Amino acid sequence: MLLLPHSLLLFVFLFFLSPPSSHSLSQDGLILQQAKLTLSDPSNTLSGWTTSSTTPTPCSWTGVSCDPATDRVVSLNLSNANLFGPFPTILCRLPHLSYLSLSNNSINSTLPPLLATCRNLTHLILSENLLVGTLPTFLHTLPVLSYLDLSGNNFSGHIPPEFALFPNLHVLSLTSNLLTGTVPGFLGDVATLTQLNLSYNPFDQGEIPPQIGKLVNLEVLWMAGCNLIGEIPGDLFGLKKIIDFDLSMNSLTGRIPAEITNLEDVVQIELFQNGFSGELPLGWSKLKKLRRFDASLNQLEGLIPDELCRLPLESLNLFNNRFVGGLPESIASSPNLNELRLFDNQLKGVIPKDLGKNSPLKWVELSFNEFSGEIPAGLCEKGALEELILLNNSFSGGIPVGLGQCRSLTRLRLSDNRLSGDVPAGIWGLPFVYFLDLVGNSFTGRVSESISGATNLSGLLISKNRFEGRIPDEIGLVGKLVEFSASDNLLEGPIPGTLVKLIQLGRLDLHNNKLSGEFPIGIEAWKKLNELNLATNELSGEISPQLGSLPALNYLDLSGNQFTGKIPLELQNLKLNKFNLSDNRLSGDLPPLYDKEIYRDSFLNNPGLCGDLPDLCPRKxxxxxxxxxxxxxxxxxxxxxxxxxxxxxxxxxxxxxxxxKEGTEKLKWTLTSFHKLGFSEYEILDCLDEDNVIGTGGSGKVYKAVLSNGDAVAVKKLWVGGLKKDECNDIEKGGSSDGGFEAEVETLGKIRHKNIVKLWCCCTTRDSKLLVYEYMPNGSLGDLLHSSKGGLLDWPMRHKIAIDAAEGLSYLHHDCVPPIVHRDVKSNNILLDGEFGARVADFGVAKVVDVVGKGPKSMSVIAGSCGYIAPEYAYTLRVNEKSDIYSFGVVILELVTGKRPIDPEYGEKDLVKWVCTTLDQKGPDHVIDPKLDSCYKEDICRVLNIGLLCTSPLPINRPSMRKVVKLLQEVIAENNSKSGKKDGKLSPYYHDDVSDHGSVA
Incomplete structure (x- = not known):
């Protein structure tokens, strides 16, 4: 008993001498630290969440706010923190937490039921994450929840009926998810709602539920892109408190109801991209607070109401309709107008002369109408004008001098009008203009030296005018210039040597002028130049061999000049889609690469130019x-x-x-095996009967041989004496039968990959050659996809086939040393086994890529099949992996569309061009194979984007095959993360501008 006090004193002494431990941190701090352990924090946003002897509470930590009286955590805002992991349910142990935001992170998985224990939450913001599954049915049990934002996730399924039971919810935001079903009417029972945001979900087609009109406190109704049809129900116009009324991007029809003018507190009305027709209603004068009205992309007609233009609008968008008549004079009196977009209508007459004098105009776009008269002089009176776009009208007169002093301008497009006179000098040197388009007018005078001040200019388009004189040397100071088009003018003198300073230049078109002199020195600096057109001038001297060092150049037209000397051999380094040196004074021999019939028209009318092409040189x-x-x-x-x-x-x-030979033939066969065999050549020969033929290709017949052990193999018997032409009459697979046989044996004999067809052995005699492969019971992808059995291939099966084939090609391109280019990738050369696994086959024209440093190898003839050949290959005959990637992109498009690569339906187009055109004009629904289940639409669109990227016209924009495999697998991975659902959130890749084709929106 006497030792106890001494022990207690010792314990207290050691406690105060010991360093502070985590136990000195408050309970709320400990909970936050445990939450931190459940999350991945690659950006170290939470690195400051540590114990400190001076701050026992977490109130100073990143994102944490406390009640100053109690030091208890009441708010946690970790938006944009780059956090990964499941929702940290331990946060619900913070008894006073009322505000929680984890917006724009990578919170994944489903929301756990334990979230229902966050009883004091008033704000729950989980937008822009990776949450999946159905919407939780327990959220309505949070008694004081007033703000719920789950937008930008991957929630799927229907909105549950329990969402009608929120007792105190003011804001419900479910935008940009994967919700289906129709927009439910029971949301009208949440009487406390002030904001209802349901936009951009793939809801089933349905009408606007009239029950929404019961939400008398509603201020924001945002239902854009909800697949709504029918007319707007009159019940909605009883929402007297509505401020933002957005029903855009649906399929609503009928007239815009006159009752819309009853929404007297409305500030913004968005009705664009629907199917509304008829005239706009009257009564707009009642909407005193209206600042933005957008009814573009409809079928509206008639006059633009004068009373609408008299409102203090800030934005008026009525483009892509059928409005007629003139623009009301009253629009010029609007004091707040900053945006006026009326393009693509049938408007005519003159623009109000005072437009811009009373309002801070920023964006004016009146293109594709029938406006006439002069451009108003005061458009930039307030000094705010940024974009003036007046394409395809009948404006006359000159450019107002005031626009030359409008330093706020960033885009000026006046092409295809009747404008004339000299361009004000100030226009050329506007410091913030990045796009200047004056094409197709009657402008005269010179390009001013003040062009040097246009430091942000990237596009200068002045073709089809009457500009004269020399191109000023000062143009070399426009360092950001990407496109310079000045064709069809009266320009003269030499090409300025300063142009070579424009290292960003991608397109230079100066054809049909009076330019003279020689090539400027130093053009090798144009590393990004894609198009060079100097045709129909008076240029002379020799063609610069430096052109051959431009890696991106694929369009070269120097025809109609006075060039002399030989064609530089360096031009063989280029990959040209357009090549024309006709009508010059060139002489000597053609470079070997271009001494072919397909280039004949590129060299006409050069008296001294000779080659092996008939009639190219003058006849004796x-x-x-x-x-x-x-x-x-x-x-x-x-x-x-x-x-x-x-x-x-x-x-x-x-x-x-x-x-x-009879009686002794079998003794003369030579068998070369590549795997351990369970059969002899005689079993194979006995099966070469016409009854066993299962296919005929460009290189021979294919037989099915059933062996004595019951197994089956496929036997290809090559044509004797050479290869046949394939279905394109003008495209030959190239080489002889020997060459095709040797290529196939050399390639397949050493390849071991699950997605490359297995070559068992080859059998040869003096006049016959057989290749024995593993047998593929389901034949070729092309035969199955384009036959009446195409419906057997559902989307998961097609997607798996694409991955299998891509992995096979990736092996050829990246894992073989040296790499192998297939050169004839097509759906008929992708075979399917009994489980519909894919194998790449037919290597008769495969080529080994040259070692690094020697560049792609040129072929003597075009190899491949119609519709699959990359555009640059048809001109350059250069073999590289990018040609295979283009062909594989066509296969992807076949899988998505169910269509053949060429078809009379396309007219002069092929499948690639048809897909791009149809996407632009009608959207993805008109491209996707109707046999495919619509529930896979999101995934199909992602794979379609990959196909468009692979078929980019520029080889440099096509991904590697290894990248293609990864992209295709990412779609599968996203499906797995969504517990078997068929849709997924787009990865950042899909938001990029993937190709010249553009992507599926």
Missing amino acids: DRSKNSGSVWLLRSIFVLAGVVFIVGVVWFYWKYLKYKKA
Whole structure:
């Protein structure tokens, strides 16, 4: 008993001497630290969440706010913190937490039921994450929840009926998820709602539920992109407190109801991209607070109401309709107007002369109408104008001098009007303009030296005018210039040497002028130049060999000049889609790469230019050859006699040989195996019967051979004497039968990959060659996809086939040393086993890529099949992996559309062009194979984007095959993360501008 006080004193002494422990932190701090352990924090946002002897509470930590009286955590805002992991339910142990925001992170999985224990939450903001599953049915049990934001996730399924039971909810935001079903009417029972945001979900097609009209406190109704149809129910116009009324991007029809003018507190009305028709209603004068009205992309007609233009609008968007008549004068009196977009209508007359004098105009776009008269002088009176776009009208007169002093301008597009006169000098040097388009007018004068002040200019388009004089040297100071088009003018003098300073230049088009002189020195700096057109000028001297060092150049037209000398051999380094050197004074031999018939039209009318192409060089005088005509005829007659005698002799020898061959043929076969075999060549030969033919291709017939052990193999018997032409009459697979046989044996004999068809062995005699493969019971993808059995291939099966084939090609491109280019990738060369697993087959024209440093190898003829050949390959005959990637992109498009690569339906287009055109004009629903289940639409669109990227016109924009595999697998991975659902959230890749084609929106 006497020792106890001493022990207690010792414990207290050691406690105060010891360093502070985590136990000195408040309970709320400990909970936050445990929450931190459940999350991945690669950006170290939560690195300051540590114990400190001076701050025992977490109130100073990042994102944490406390009640100053109690130091208890009441708010946690970790938006944009780059956090990963499941929802940290331990946060619900914070007894006073009322505000929680984890917006714009990577919170994944489903929301756990334990979230219902956060009883004091008033604000729950989980937008822009990776949450999946159905919407939780327990959220309505949070008694004081007033703000719920789950937008930008991957929630799927219907909105549950329990969402009608929220007792105190003011804001409900479910935008940009994967919700289905129709918009439910029971949401009208949440009487406390002031905001209802349901936009951008793939709801089933349905009408606007009239019960929404019961939400008398509603201020924001945002239902854009909800697949709504029918007319707007009149019940909605009883929402007297509505401020933002947005029903855009649906399929609503009928007239815009006159009752819309009863929404007297409305500030913004968004009705664009629907199917509204008829005239706009009257009564707009009642909407004193209306600032933005957008009814563009409809079928509205008639006049633009004067009373609408008299409102103090800030934005008026009525483009892509059928409005007629003129623009009301009253629009010029609007004191707040900053946006006026009326393009693509049938408006005419003159623009109100005072437009811009009373309002801070920023964006004016009146293109594709029938406006006439002069451009108003005061458009930039308030000094705010940024974009003035007046394309395709009938404006006349000159450009107002005031626009040359409008330093706020960023885009000025006046093409295809009737404008004339000199361009004000100030226009050329506007410091913030990045796009200046004056094409198709009658402008005169010179390009001003003040162009040097246009430091942000990236596009200068002045073609089809009457500009004259020299191109000023100062243009070399416009360092951001990407496109310079000045064709069809009267420009003269040399090409400025300063142009070579424009290292961002991608397109230079100066054709049809009076330019003279030689190529400027230093053009090798144009590393990004894609198009160079100097045709129809008076340029002279030799063609610069430096052109051959421009890696991105694929359009070169130097025709119609006075160039002399030889064609530089360096031009063979280019990958050209357009190539024209005609109508010059060139001489000498053609470079070997271009000494082919397909380039014939590129060299016409060069008197001294020679090559092996017939009639390219001038014919010799017939009189000089008349003496040899008789001799030539005699030689031909003698040759004919010898030929006939030779044929008769050959046929006699053949009959003798055939007779001697009978009975001994099997003994002369040579078998070369690449795997351990359970059969002999004689079993194979016995099956080469016409009844066993299962296919005929460009290189031979394919037989099914059933062996004595019951197994089956496929036998390809190559054509004797060469390869046949494939379905494109003008495209040959190239090489001889020997070459195709050797390529296939050399390639497949050493390849071991699950997605490359297995070559068991080859059998050869002096005049026959057989290749024995593993048998694919389901034939080729092309035959199955484009036959009546195409419906057997559902989307998961097609997606798996795409991945299998991509992995096979990726192996060829990245894992073989040296890499192998298939050169004939198509759906008919992708075979399917009994489980519909895919194998890449037919390597008869495969080529090994040259070692690094020697560049892609040129072929003597085009290899491939119609509709699959990359555009640059048809011109350059250069072999590289990008050609295979283009062809594989076509296969992806076949899988998505169910259509053939070429079809009379496309007219002069192929599948790639048809898909791009149809996407632009009608959208993805008109591209996707109707046999596919619509529940896979999101995934199909993602794979369609990959196909469009692979078929980019520029090879440099196509991904590697390894990247293609990864992209295709990412879609599968996202499906797995969504517990078997068929849709997923787009990865950042899909939000990029993937290709020149654009992407599926």
